[in-house]
Amino acid sequence: MTCAASREPERYTTSQLAAVSGYSAQQVRDLDRLGVIPPADRQSNGYRQFAGLHVTALRAYRGLAIAVGPVVARATMRDIRGLPIDEAIARIVALHVDLARSRADAVAALRALDSIVDESAHNTPAVPGDTMTITELSTALGVRSSTLRFWEQEGLIMPERDEPLAARRYPPDAVSDARIVATLRAGGYRIPAIQAVMTSLHTLDRTTDAREALHNRLRDIAFRSDALLRAGADLSNMLHSTAVNDAVARNR
Template sequence: MEEQVSEVCWTPLRTVDVARESGYSVQQVRDLERQGVIPPAARSPNGYRAYAPVHVHALRAYRGLAAAAGPVEARRMLTELRTESLAVAAAAIGAVHVRLAREREETLRAEEALLAIRAEAGTGAPEREGDVMTITELAGALGVRPSTLRFWERERLLRPERVTSLRARRYGLAAIRAARVVVALRGAGYGIPAVREAMGSLHRLDGLAGTHRVLRRRLDGIAVRTVALLRAGTDLAVVISSVTASEPPPAGR
C-alpha cells in the first residue's frame, strides 16, 4: 500500500532529476521521450517538463531491455506495452526470457556438436539411417528456413549429401552437427567469411579451440543479457502496472 501511495503522491521531477535517477544524460532523456521510450511528460504552467516516477522506471527498464534484446526491440516493446493489457504486456516480457533461454540451449548444443565433430574426425564411423535428416527436417530442428540451409551450402558452410535422381539433400550426423555450429556462430554475429573460416578449420589443431572460444563468449554474452533483463524486471512491473492502473474499470463496477 505504501508503494502505491508513493507513486500517486509524487513531486514533479525536472529533466535533470530524471537524468540523475536513471543514469542517462539530460539530452538522452529528451531523445528517449521523443522516440516514445517513455510517455510524454506533463508541462508545468511555465512550460517546463514535469516528469513522474514512472518515467524513471521506464528509463531503467529500457536500459535492461536494450541490453537483453537490443535498442530497436526495446524501443518498440516499451512503446507498445503502454497500450496493452497486463496479460499481453507480461507475455511480451516472458517471450524475451524464452528467447534468451533458446539461444543458450542452441549454443550449448553447438558446443556439444563441436566436441563430437572433433572426436569423430578421421574415425570413419558408419552412419545409421536414423542419423540422417532431410533439408526440411534439419531446418525445422534448427529453427531456420530451408532456403537458409541452401544459402549456407552455396557459401561452403555446410556439405550435405545428395541422393536420388532428383538430387534431394540428405544431411548425415556430421552435417547436422556442423549446422548447429553454424547457427550458433551466425547468432553470435559472425559474418559468412568468418564462419566459413571457422568451419574449415574445425579439423585442425587450432580450429577447435578457436571456435570453442567463440561459443564460450556467446554463452557469457547470453548470461549478461539475461541478468540485465532480470534487473529490469522490477522497473518493467512498475511501468506495466502504471498502465493497467490508469485503465477505467470494467462496465458494471
C-alpha cells in the same frame, strides 16, 4: 532514518531526470518523444515535468536494451503500456523464452561440435577419392543443396570440381567444414561471424575456435538474461504504477 531533505524530489525537470537516470537531457527528450517512457506532464511554460515513474521506466529501458537490443526494447516499452497487464507480462516473458531458446541452441551446437570431434577421432583415415556428393552431404546435414551452394559462395566450404561445370565433390576436410558451419548456424551464428570463425579454423585447431565462439555466445546470453531479469522488476513496477494512475484518472 532518511531525513526529508535527502529524499529524491517527487517531480523532475528534464535535466534532473537526466542526472538521476544516467541519460543525457537530449536522450530523455528523445525517449519521451518516441513514446519509450510514459509521456511527461507539461508545465504552464511548456517545459516537461517528470515523476518517479519515469526514473523506473528509464532504468527498465536500459536493462531491456542490453538484453534484446535498443530497437526491440523501444518497441516493447511502447507496446506494453497500451496492453492489458496480463498481455504485457506475457510479452515480457516471451523475451525470456527467446533468450532461453538461444541458449539451448548454443548448448546443442556445443554438443554437436563435441560429437564431430569424437567421430573424427574414431574415423579411419581418408583415402583418395573418399568424397561425398552434394546430395549425400545435404542429406547427412539435414540442409538443402542450395544451402551448401550458398555456403560455398560465402567461402565457408570448398568442394572439389574437375571443371567449372562439373559436379561438386566434397572431400573429408570440406565435409568437416560443412558440419562445423551447420553446427554454428544451429547455435545462432550469422554468416559474417561464421566466416571469421572458419578463417581462424583454417590456421588454428579446427574445433577449438568454434567451441570458444559458442562459449562466448553462452556468456553473452547469460549477461543479457541477467539484464532482462533486472529490468523485469522495473517493468512490473512501471506497469502496475501506470495501471493505478489510469484508474485514478478514470475516476476523477
